[in-house]
Amino acid sequence: MAHVNVFDTTLRDGEQSPGVNLNQLEKLEIAKQLERFGVDVMEAGFPASSQGDFEGVREIARKVRGVSIAGLARAKKSDIDTAWEALKEGVDPMLHIFLATSPIHMTHKLKKTPEEVLDLGVEMVRYARTKFPKVEWSAEDASRSDLDFLVRMIEKVIDAGATVINLPDTVGYTTPAEYGQLFKYVRENVPNIDKVTLSAHCHDDLGMAVANSLAAIENGANQVEGTINGIGERAGNAALEEIAVALTIRKDIYPYKTNLVLNEIKRTSDLVSNLTGMAVPRNKAVVGQNAFAHESGIHQDGVLKNASTYEIITPELVGVKSNNLVMGKHSGKHAFNDKVKQLGYELSKDKLLEAFTSFKLLTDRKKEVTDEDLFTILTEIQTDSDEVKKYVLKAFQVQYGTSNLPTATVALVAPDGTKLETASTGQGSVEALFNTLDCMIQEKIQLSDYQLSSVGRGRDALAQANVKMTVDGISVNGRGSSQDVLEASAKAFLNAVNRAFYHKEPIKDKVIQAQSN
Numbered sequence: 001m002a003h004v005n006v007f008d009t010t011l012r013d014g015e016q017s018p019g020v021n022l023n024q025l026e027k028l029e030i031a032k033q034l035e036r037f038g039v040d041v042m043e044a045g046f047p048a049s050s051q052g053d054f055e056g057v058r059e060i061a062r063k064v065r066g067v068s069i070a071g072l073a074r075a076k077k078s079d080i081d082t083a084w085e086a087l088k089e090g091v092d093p094m095l096h097i098f099l100a101t102s103p104i105h106m107t108h109k110l111k112k113t114p115e116e117v118l119d120l121g122v123e124m125v126r127y128a129r130t131k132f133p134k135v136e137w138s139a140e141d142a143s144r145s146d147l148d149f150l151v152r153m154i155e156k157v158i159d160a161g162a163t164v165i166n167l168p169d170t171v172g173y174t175t176p177a178e179y180g181q182l183f184k185y186v187r188e189n190v191p192n193i194d195k196v197t198l199s200a201h202c203h204d205d206l207g208m209a210v211a212n213s214l215a216a217i218e219n220g221a222n223q224v225e226g227t228i229n230g231i232g233e234r235a236g237n238a239a240l241e242e243i244a245v246a247l248t249i250r251k252d253i254y255p256y257k258t259n260l261v262l263n264e265i266k267r268t269s270d271l272v273s274n275l276t277g278m279a280v281p282r283n284k285a286v287v288g289q290n291a292f293a294h295e296s297g298i299h300q301d302g303v304l305k306n307a308s309t310y311e312i313i314t315p316e317l318v319g320v321k322s323n324n325l326v327m328g329k330h331s332g333k334h335a336f337n338d339k340v341k342q343l344g345y346e347l348s349k350d351k352l353l354e355a356f357t358s359f360k361l362l363t364d365r366k367k368e369v370t371d372e373d374l375f376t377i378l379t380e381i382q383t384d385s386d387e388v389k390k391y392v393l394k395a396f397q398v399q400y401g402t403s404n405l406p407t408a409t410v411a412l413v414a415p416d417g418t419k420l421e422t423a424s425t426g427q428g429s430v431e432a433l434f435n436t437l438d439c440m441i442q443e444k445i446q447l448s449d450y451q452l453s454s455v456g457r458g459r460d461a462l463a464q465a466n467v468k469m470t471v472d473g474i475s476v477n478g479r480g481s482s483q484d485v486l487e488a489s490a491k492a493f494l495n496a497v498n499r500a501f502y503h504k505e506p507i508k509d510k511v512i513q514a515q516s517n
């Protein structure tokens, strides 16, 4: 079977989803999980775009050693230099340069003629190869480009040293037949195409990203790009877990293999959803909560008689465990530490102790602690950055009655160590709590979204709150979990504020500093 490379861009294109803003620890945690999932290339970010991205990419290149790490750059020497600074310590660094080739983009965005674009692309690929062993060149908006211009340009950038050619459907406009035809045409008409990897990169604006990616593979693509849960700009990117499972379940039609470890899908999906705050729709293919639920009587009856009647994917294939009961009140430190390792976490001594304390507190209130509960607690602790600047929740109380005004009293420690205590009111308990926090926090806050969900099932389930807000103009998301919905909400609010501090410094100084090292 032919091999298809998997290029994951969750941390770059995925992170471009509105409202998603991961910090360094969160990016690293996702990167480690993507390595376990078995991707061949991981695009860790766009180093020249922000200080956070630069540092996130550098950290991943330093710490994640089993997979090629890529960084995005415009066709600009300064972007390429910055990307090199971020990636040079990686084991197998790759640069990803993009330059638009469609008439619409060349005329209106780049304001360049096709010949100027061609020369610039060739020059930048040649320059990038003086630093990077691998260079992917993307013809942005390839699916709306003139085919003969595309063919001419691809031949030239391969001669200049590109090792991967990517043909993105940037605006999610193409159809499977059309996109497949594009790959066939390029394979048949670019004389040196066999020297490189040919890659597909699809967006989901018309809901066809996965189908388009599969059509590309059938027509000569030997690399596919996408994100976990299909997160990304606008309607998102092709969902890698869907492509992986389609290639497995329909290998009669798609005789291709990848290096992906399918039973890591669920954990990867949960981690990305948890850290980005982008909930997975219940009916989402492969990873949605309902993907394996059979509701109608006829279906249940069929599945009981023989699962293959209505079940084409087994939950086990993608790592969904049917019995994930784990620990309770009497579980000791040793068993807990084993479980942490089994769940794939490597925690520092301090964080392990913090996690054990949280676990013990939870067992006082909840009879059975499941893998899902532990996953939520461990992710929260593992990705809690040790930023100096932080608001810490000390205590709070909310008074609510149907006939009086909801009032919240909160005690906080401010980033400079000052103890604060204030009370305020609102139309409901959550609003009273948020109004009080808002009064106590110096930064200007605008809340744009608030969501509450339960982790697992049952009356005593853990609550998870997610907020989206701007803090002094910086958009951030925040999350918090607790058995109490108000505590989870307060934690999410403060988590968002604390995360905003991380995104404040400008990149320039850091890059110059890194370059002079």
Ligand code: KIV
Binding pocket: 013, 072, 098, 138, 140, 141, 168, 169, 170, 171, 201, 203
């Ligand atoms: O969709 C796109 O065109 C991109 C490029 C940066 C490759 O993400």
Ligand code: ZN
Binding pocket: 013, 168, 170, 201, 203, 237
């Ligand atoms: Zn894209």
